[in-house]
Amino acid sequence: MALTQPIRNPKDVQKFLNYFKSQNNPRNYLLATLGIYTALRISDILNLSCDDVYDFKKGTINKSITIVEKKSKKSKTIALNKKIIAALKTYLPEAAPGKPLIINQQTGKSISRIQAYRIIRTAAESINIGHNVSCHSLRKTFGYHSWQSGVSPVILMEIYNHSSMAITQRYLGVSQDDLNAVYNKLAF
Numbered sequence: 001m002a003l004t005q006p007i008r009n010p011k012d013v014q015k016f017l018n019y020f021k022s023q024n025n026p027r028n029y030l031l032a033t034l035g036i037y038t039a040l041r042i043s044d045i046l047n048l049s050c051d052d053v054y055d056f057k058k059g060t061i062n063k064s065i066t067i068v069e070k071k072s073k074k075s076k077t078i079a080l081n082k083k084i085i086a087a088l089k090t091y092l093p094e095a096a097p098g099k100p101l102i103i104n105q106q107t108g109k110s111i112s113r114i115q116a117y118r119i120i121r122t123a124a125e126s127i128n129i130g131h132n133v134s135c136h137s138l139r140k141t142f143g144y145h146s147w148q149s150g151v152s153p154v155i156l157m158e159i160y161n162h163s164s165m166a167i168t169q170r171y172l173g174v175s176q177d178d179l180n181a182v183y184n185k186l187a188f
Contacts, residue, residue, distance in 0.1 A: 005132040006140035006173040012129045013141060019123045026091040028119050031102050031111075033087040035120075035138025038078050039159055042117075042135035043070045046110045048101040053080070053088055056097045061088050072161045143171050 007013050013036065020029035034045050044067055050056075052065050066077045080088070088095075095101070100110035111119075116135050124133035143156050157168040 003132060003170075004134045004136040004140065006137055006144035007124075007129060007133065008144060008173065008175070009129075010145065012127070013145070015127045016123055016129065019127055026087070026094060027102060028123075030087045030091045031116060031119060032123070032138065033084055035135065036141050037081055037084050039139050039142035040067075040078070041069070041071060041139060042113055046100070046102055046113065046116060050095040050099050050101050051097055053101060054092070054095055054097075061085050061092075069161060074161050076161070140171050140173055143168070144173050147172050 007016060017029065017032055017036070020032055023029075031045065034040065034048075035042065038045070047070060048065070048067070052067070053062055054060070055062055062080065064077055064079045066075065068075050094103070099108070102111050102116070103109070104111045104115070113135070120133065120135050120138070121130070124130050124137075139160075143160065146156055146159075147153060153165060153168055153172065156172070157165055160168060160171060162168045162171070
């Protein structure tokens with residue numbers, strides 16, 4: 001079985017997100033944006049409610065969310081960056097107090113993990129990046145690009161709530177191309 005991979009090329013990440021914009025589907029765009037920019041597992045994204053991200057009394061979008069991760073049972077606070085806030089603004093007309101954030105309009109419940117997988121796979125295949133891309137690829141894409149931009153693996157280990165650096169290293173999806181770039185870059 002092939003391991004899920006991050007989307008390594010920044011242009012592919014942008015094409016991936018633009019796919020959802022071109023489909024005029026704010027819910028799926030928000031799903032992908034949250035996955036890439038929060039590093040949350042899909043189960044945690046699907047557990048979010050509209051109340052987690054919107055303050056309906058004030059009519060504002062929260063600057064952060066605090067969740068208890070389903071898998072690790074650890075509390076985590078995540079800042080919502082400008083990309084997530086923009087996606088939430090687009091999605092606001094569909095949001096309602098007490099409702100799941102990523103809602104299945106037919107059932108009124110959150111979409112299933114299988115449906116989330118289909119959404120992500122369809123987008124990846126549509127833009128020709130179907131190489132082992134799944135929901136978990138969004139989480140790995142966050143780490144890979146954070147690491148590439150200079151974020152310490154120790155910080156990423158904390159963000160992911162990993163128990164060991166070895167797990168974080170696997171998540172980063174370091175490829176032979178990344179290793180070759182280090183060899184080719186070094187000059188004195």
